Amino acid sequence: MKRLYEAPAYDTAWPDSHWRRSQPVPAPSPALSGSATADVAVIGAGYAGLSAAHELVTRFGMDVAVLEAVQPGWGASGRNGGFCCLGGSKLSDKGIERRVGPEGARAFRAYQHAAIESVGAFIDGHGIDARQGPEGETYLAHSAAAFAGLRAEAASEPGARLIGPGELAGEGLSGPGFHGALQVPVGFPLHPMAYVEGLARVAMEAGVRIYGNSPVLHLAPKGDGWQLTTPEGEVTAKKVLVATNGYSSEDLPRWLAGRSLPVLSSILVTRPLTEDERQAQGFTSKVMAADTRSLLHYFRHLPDGRFLFGMRAGSSAAPKAMAETRRRGRQHFEAMFPAWKGVATESEWAGFVCLTGSLAPYVGQVPQAPGLYAALGWHGSGVAPGSYGGRLAARLMAGAEAGIPALLSTPPRRFPLPAFRRTGLALAYLAADLRDGTLPR
Numbered sequence: 001m002k003r004l005y006e007a008p009a010y011d012t013a014w015p016d017s018h019w020r021r022s023q024p025v026p027a028p029s030p031a032l033s034g035s036a037t038a039d040v041a042v043i044g045a046g047y048a049g050l051s052a053a054h055e056l057v058t059r060f061g062m063d064v065a066v067l068e069a070v071q072p073g074w075g076a077s078g079r080n081g082g083f084c085c086l087g088g089s090k091l092s093d094k095g096i097e098r099r100v101g102p103e104g105a106r107a108f109r110a111y112q113h114a115a116i117e118s119v120g121a122f123i124d125g126h127g128i129d130a131r132q133g134p135e136g137e138t139y140l141a142h143s144a145a146a147f148a149g150l151r152a153e154a155a156s157e158p159g160a161r162l163i164g165p166g167e168l169a170g171e172g173l174s175g176p177g178f179h180g181a182l183q184v185p186v187g188f189p190l191h192p193m194a195y196v197e198g199l200a201r202v203a204m205e206a207g208v209r210i211y212g213n214s215p216v217l218h219l220a221p222k223g224d225g226w227q228l229t230t231p232e233g234e235v236t237a238k239k240v241l242v243a244t245n246g247y248s249s250e251d252l253p254r255w256l257a258g259r260s261l262p263v264l265s266s267i268l269v270t271r272p273l274t275e276d277e278r279q280a281q282g283f284t285s286k287v288m289a290a291d292t293r294s295l296l297h298y299f300r301h302l303p304d305g306r307f308l309f310g311m312r313a314g315s316s317a318a319p320k321a322m323a324e325t326r327r328r329g330r331q332h333f334e335a336m337f338p339a340w341k342g343v344a345t346e347s348e349w350a351g352f353v354c355l356t357g358s359l360a361p362y363v364g365q366v367p368q369a370p371g372l373y374a375a376l377g378w379h380g381s382g383v384a385p386g387s388y389g390g391r392l393a394a395r396l397m398a399g400a401e402a403g404i405p406a407l408l409s410t411p412p413r414r415f416p417l418p419a420f421r422r423t424g425l426a427l428a429y430l431a432a433d434l435r436d437g438t439l440p441r
Helices: 018-022 047-060 093-125 144-156 192-206 275-281 319-336 383-397 418-436
Strands: 034-043 064-067 137-140 161-163 181-184 209-211 218-222 225-229 233-242 260-270 288-291 297-301 307-312 345-356 362-365 372-376
Touching (some): 018 345, 034 047, 034 225, 047 064, 047 192, 047 372, 047 383, 093 144, 233 383, 297 319, 307 319, 319 345, 362 383
Parallel strands (some): 034 233, 064 209, 233 372
Antiparallel strands (some): 161 181, 260 307
């Protein structure tokens, strides 16, 4: 396998995350052994891959095998902050409109809403205990200019509500350096591990075969289909879906090389806060939140009183670099929530989000490769867009009307000078720090 980061980033042990600590470990999916056949083989047992597999079996009656390098939820689907929210692209609203026009921009906005509704309907319909808080999301402006930008964005989301700087305290959104907020009424927080493992359970009950500890080492055409080779077996399938996102191998398929960039996102979770501690900081809102910095911070209160804080940081997974990333994450947390400086971190971990060279997701067929499809590139918001993208990929593979928005159906470009992507990322972080300005002190 050809991957961009150091080996520790792909350690097959479960990360020491709050999600893994708080969710019972299910029985492992068995490894593939020997030869098997399927109508469709899916590479990756995360939100996109499992959603596609479930859709193919339940809606189209296909025989589906899912191949996972470790176990369902081991990658980003079990490591993220649990924001089922709008997103999926790093392009601005104006950038999306320039690329696909006003109608295409509206289609992508509708896709984001449909994605959130789809996840909510799935977990409620299958009794998955994953919801963790009220609906909606708050975007906190890190500068007066950023608040002006939020004011301009408010018109694009029905029901959005602007919160002026003087109103933040009354909304339980106090914090140094917050200059107002925009609150949208869509999205909800969830327990990401409970969701992905519930999704895997429902998919298996429907007839999906999931093989864990079965990394795909080789993918090649065979007859009118494809052959996938793992350490102990092989699958021959008519069609294949690559749904590996930030944990992709650059040579599976070779077309993917240079088109994606895994980006580390790190999270810490505190011990439970007391009510007095929450009041002392003045940040008591249970609505999930993020700021407007280029180097995004995202945070929310968990149902058990703990507080989750995450940020994009770091361009290396080497142990020394990861220690610095953890230190920096704690520093940012204390700068933004100074009343909680003495509150201990209980767990901290990291995982990959996935950017593409086009800064937009892709759901479609791999060019010049009949029967090979991809669904990836969720840009740090994969809970809803990734889940729904997997279902649309399934419909496309089955020959049904998929309704994939134009922004998602265009194959991603390669990054300029792809061999130097991580160097470019480090430089981009430096530039973002300059744009964002210093943190409050």
